[in-house]
Amino acid sequence: MTSASVNTVEHHPANEAGRDFVVGDLHGCVDALRYLLRSIAFDPARDRLFSVGDLVDRGEHSELALTLIGKPWFYPVLGNHEDTLCGVAEGRMRRQWWYGIGGTWAMDLPDERLQQYAALLRPLPLVRVVGSGKERFNILHAEFFGSDLELDAGNYSAETRQQLLWGRDLALGNGDPALQRGLSLTYCGHTPVSDIKQVGSQVFIDTGAFSSSGKLTIVEPKVLRRWSVSTDEARADGAAALPLP
Incomplete structure (x- = not known):
């Protein structure tokens, strides 16, 4: 269940002009994201939004979530659901297995469209590193056992890559x-x-944005603030009509 990432680790300088945020697994819950971006007064000209991956599957708007990759303020890492999409597009995995973990939104998508999405996803790094020294923070999808030095080295073994994408220990x-x-x-x-x-x-x-009892969460690392909202709460407040930055 692997597809090659062009860059395993990507480094970003500290954001001196604006703020940095990290959003949890989106899973197609774009209306909740619209609401939270308004709540934090997100400024696309100065602020950055990092993502821990899993943009697609389970929620209602997976294709719309994939358009975020083209936004200059959006910085996702590869999640296991994106990795699975790539595996299906490359013929290494069966569509039926993917459907079982939430990929049914793509049931009617032609192979050509799926391959186009895979081309967007393959270059995503497994890890993003922001800043340096005491201000540094990392973003990855599942888990990692090791130090910053080992994380920065990249060239991960198959076992480490599996942990980065699928680990829950x-x-x-x-x-x-x-x-x-x-x-x-x-x-x-x-x-x-x-x-x-x-x-x-x-x-x-x-925090389980795709589930009826879950919410989408955004955190601001430098000040340790957080915001959460369910899709139902967001829509009740008109989030579906809000534009994305």
């Missing part, structure tokens, strides 16, 4: 937090949690 209490020594604050998704959960250096922010 740390969030479920089965991983040793001591294996994160030397790791800066790291924002992750993948494992749905009822509220933001920090285990050692890793902060899990997938």
Whole structure:
């Protein structure tokens, strides 16, 4: 279940002009995102939004979520659901398996369209690093065991890549937090949690946006602020009519 990322790690300088935010697993819940961007008064000219991946599947607007990749203010990492889409487009995985984890939105999509989406997704890095020193934070999809130095090295083994995309040991209490020594604050998704959960250096922010009881969460790392909203709450407040920046 792998497809090659062109860049495994991408570094970004600190944002001296504006603010940085990180959003949890979107899963097609674009209306909730519209609402939160308004709530934080997001300025696309100065602010940046980083994503822990899983833009697609399960929610209603997967194709619209994929258009975010073209926004100059949006910086996602590859999630396991994007990796699966690429696997299907490349003929290495069966569509039926993907449908079982939320890919039914693509049931009527021709292979050509799916391949176009895969071409957008393949270049996404597995890891993004923002800033340096004490101000540094990392973004990845699932989990990582190691230090900043090991994270920066890239060239991950197949096992490490699997952990970055599919791992749940740390969030479920089965991983040793001591294996994160030397790791800066790291924002992750993948494992749905009822509220933001920090285990050692890793902060899990997938609050289940696609589920009826879940919400989409955005955090601002530098000031440790957070905002959350359900899709129903967002739509009740007119979010569907809000433009994306």
